[in-house]
Amino acid sequence: MDGVEVLPSGGSSTVNGNFQFLGSILSYNENVVKMLRSERIRIDTGILFPELVNNDIRLDPDGDMLWWHFPEGYFDDVRYDSQCDCKYNRWPQAQGTGTGAHYDLAAFRTDNMNFAGEYDVTLRLPAVPAGQYEIRIGYVCNIFMGIAQIYFGQNLSHMQPTGIPLNLGLIGSSAKVSMITDNALFDDIHNDMSNNVTGLTTITENDKAMRNLGYMKGPACVYRVDNDRVSLRAKLVNDWWYLRHVVTTQTLEEKPFYLRFRKVDERTEPMLNIDFIEIVPKSVYNGAIPEDRN
Numbered sequence: 001m002d003g004v005e006v007l008p009s010g011g012s013s014t015v016n017g018n019f020q021f022l023g024s025i026l027s028y029n030e031n032v033v034k035m036l037r038s039e040r041i042r043i044d045t046g047i048l049f050p051e052l053v054n055n056d057i058r059l060d061p062d063g064d065m066l067w068w069h070f071p072e073g074y075f076d077d078v079r080y081d082s083q084c085d086c087k088y089n090r091w092p093q094a095q096g097t098g099t100g101a102h103y104d105l106a107a108f109r110t111d112n113m114n115f116a117g118e119y120d121v122t123l124r125l126p127a128v129p130a131g132q133y134e135i136r137i138g139y140v141c142n143i144f145m146g147i148a149q150i151y152f153g154q155n156l157s158h159m160q161p162t163g164i165p166l167n168l169g170l171i172g173s174s175a176k177v178s179m180i181t182d183n184a185l186f187d188d189i190h191n192d193m194s195n196n197v198t199g200l201t202t203i204t205e206n207d208k209a210m211r212n213l214g215y216m217k218g219p220a221c222v223y224r225v226d227n228d229r230v231s232l233r234a235k236l237v238n239d240w241w242y243l244r245h246v247v248t249t250q251t252l253e254e255k256p257f258y259l260r261f262r263k264v265d266e267r268t269e270p271m272l273n274i275d276f277i278e279i280v281p282k283s284v285y286n287g288a289i290p291e292d293r294n
Contacts, residue, residue: 033129040291041128041279042138042219045113048123048277049075052088058111077124084119088112112140112275115261119148119272122156122260125279130254134285135247136278137259138218142241145169146270151260152248162248163214165264168272172240177215180206182237189293207293216244221294237293244278 005023012019052058057068070086080086090111115121135152139145145168153159172179186200210216218236236242247259261272284291 036129037131037281038283040284042276044276045274046111049077051075079122083117085116087114112273115272118263120262122258125257127255128279132251132282134249134280136244137247137274138244138276139168140273141168141171141243143169144271145273146265148261148272149264150247154255154257156258159260172243178209178213214246218242219294
């Protein structure tokens with residue numbers, strides 16, 4: 001569906017902002033509702049918060065900043081207190097060399113939000129058409145990540161835990177996740193015969209085993225940011241250090257909802273990393289046609 005064009009000329013500045021003319025009417029009609037009820041919605045955390053763009057952070061033209069730190073109250077749609085260190089990081093290009101160089105970031109659109117310290121973070125997500133949805137998060141998993149209790153609700157005063165705390169430090173090779181990288185599986189998705197050895201578990205079988213445990217591989221269309229951006233091995237489906245987690249399945253009303261992440265790890269160092277959030281209608285995750293892996 002084509003969007004509404006913002007015309008390059010005809011706008012004007014005012015005391016507290018500016019406005020631009022649009023090429024047509026932006027409307028929330030039946031076609032939009034039908035589209036949203038039949039498509040997986042993936043929201044990069046970097047676009048959830050307009051402050052990142054309005055203050056030239058997310059679209060920094062120089063691209064020379066790796067980390068930004070934000071005090072309590074900086075964002076309208078994120079809640080945390082002074083015990084939390086909120087950070088945004090973006091690596092659009094390889095940064096540095098040698099130990100500690102950030103050239104191998106696994107992230108959707110090469111950025112993510114990090115919360116460290118004694119975090120208790122609540123994110124506001126946009127409204128979608130009423131219906132049943134599966135809510136997922138995509139995140140980097142490694143020894144630097146901690147354990148968080150996740151809550152869900154459409155009323156900030158009545159948010160319910162979504163299950164037992166999530167250990168964000170578990171990588172794909174853990175028995176509790178059961179991930180086998182795509183390049184070690186019989187490829188029954190693309191009919192690729194290069195690794196189709198009799199007796200190997202298939203990609204579809206491993207995907208089902210992971211979902212039974214509440215996990216999914218990262219999107220097959222996303223690659224690590226490194227010097228080898230196009231090889232199959234750089235895909236997130238071959239990366240043990242990136243996962244999706246199925247947070248909850250809920251019937252949503254047509255109003256915003258909230259996800260809360262509360263640190264329950266007794267260690268002081270571990271962080272919370274949130275790369276993106278997926279809002280997936282039932283017609284996609286449990287439809288007649290299997291959901292694509294992208």
